[in-house]
Amino acid sequence: MLLIFGTKGYREILGVVTVVCRYCGNPAAHRLxxxxxxxxxxxxxxxxxxxxxxxxxxxxxxxSRLDRREAEQLKTSATSPHLR
Structure with missing residues (x-):
């Protein structure tokens, strides 16, 4: 019997927030x-x-990676990418 298994990654855009970047220091839009x-x-x-x-x-x-708490806080202030 042949058994095929594995994992697959899925990306979902939760919204767009405007914050100061941790790396370049510019206030810019960030995709969450x-x-x-x-x-x-x-x-x-x-x-x-x-x-x-x-x-x-x-x-x-x-x-940059976020923890669950940070992501939930940013998600509430994010604009939905589907409302454009």
């Missing part, structure tokens, strides 16, 4: 994303095995 890793069986995602949040600067393209 949630990255979810899911366990797959026969290429079907079954359950989440990991989750992380990132923020990417539009000015210098630097990406």
């Amino acid at each position: 994303e949630e990255i979810t890793n899911k366990f797959t069986l026969f290429f079907i995602p079954l359950f989440t095995v990991g989750r992380q949040w990132t923020m990417q600067c539009a000015m210098c393209a630097a990406e």
Whole structure:
């Protein structure tokens, strides 16, 4: 019997916030994303095995990781990317 399993990552844009970048120091728009890793069986995602949040600067393209609390705070003040 052949068993195919693994993990797959999914990125979801949660919103866009304007903050001062940690790297370049410029006030710029930052894309807030949630990255979810899911366990797959026969290429079907079954359950989440990991989750992380990132923020990417539009000015210098630097990406920084956030913890859950920081991401939730920024998400409430973010503008939705789907409302453009």
